[in-house]
Amino acid sequence: MYLLPAIVAAFLIGEAVRGRQRPTDARLDQARTVRRLGLLFYGLALRALLMVIPELMAFRETGTFPSLMVVNVFWPLGMALLFLPVGLGLRQFRPWARWAAVFLSTLNAALAVLVLRWMIRNEAAVYPWDWPDIAVARALPFFTLFVLIRPSTSLLFRAQDRAELMADLRAHKPVRSSPTALACLGFLIVLASIDGSYMADWTFRYGPLLFGLPEG
Helix, strand or coil, X not given: CCCHHHHHHHHHHHHHHHHCCCCCCHHHHHHXXXXXXXXXXXXXXXXXXXXXXXXXXXXXXXXXXXXXXXXXXXXXXXXXXXXXXHHHHHHCCCHHHHHHHHHHHHHHHHHHHHHHHHHHHCCCCCCHHHHHXXXXXXXXXXXXXXXXCCHHHHXXXXXXXXXXXXXXXXXXXXXXXXXXXXXXXXXXXXXHHHHHHHHXXXXXXXXXXHHCCCCC
């Protein structure tokens, strides 16, 4: 996790340098940013499902769920079931998906503020290695709102222009990436690292139990 900031910075700087030679097309740049938001919602769904695994394994071993079952099990499962279709809808520029993403991001942003207030009031410890989760849980909802509520973004979701827009995206025309597009790429890298580390951790920790293999 300590190398991740350097990796993200190097990738984004390289992308920005390469982009200086590309033409500017604000419409295509914004459309690709929205589609990357769809990928982020896929990643959030996977992250939510991975958070449930320890609780399910604890239930398998003890036969009981923890007292905070609603928070630890039902909330992540519910979010995963919502994130998946919203991500698909964003990648297809469906208007309902835009407003669903705005609602979910507003909800998560409000929760982030409440958690932050609780942490400050109780002087909760914050560790440097937790920064990827903090970025995704605290900053990503506000970034998503910033992207989706802009008037220029709303133009991408007009039904009459959807076919033309998708055709332009399939052409893979290289365009210069805006700071917003680069930030979205950064969030994708961070979220992918979180999901990947969770998957590796749960595989090594619970894989033997799931497949009946000897531990050790």
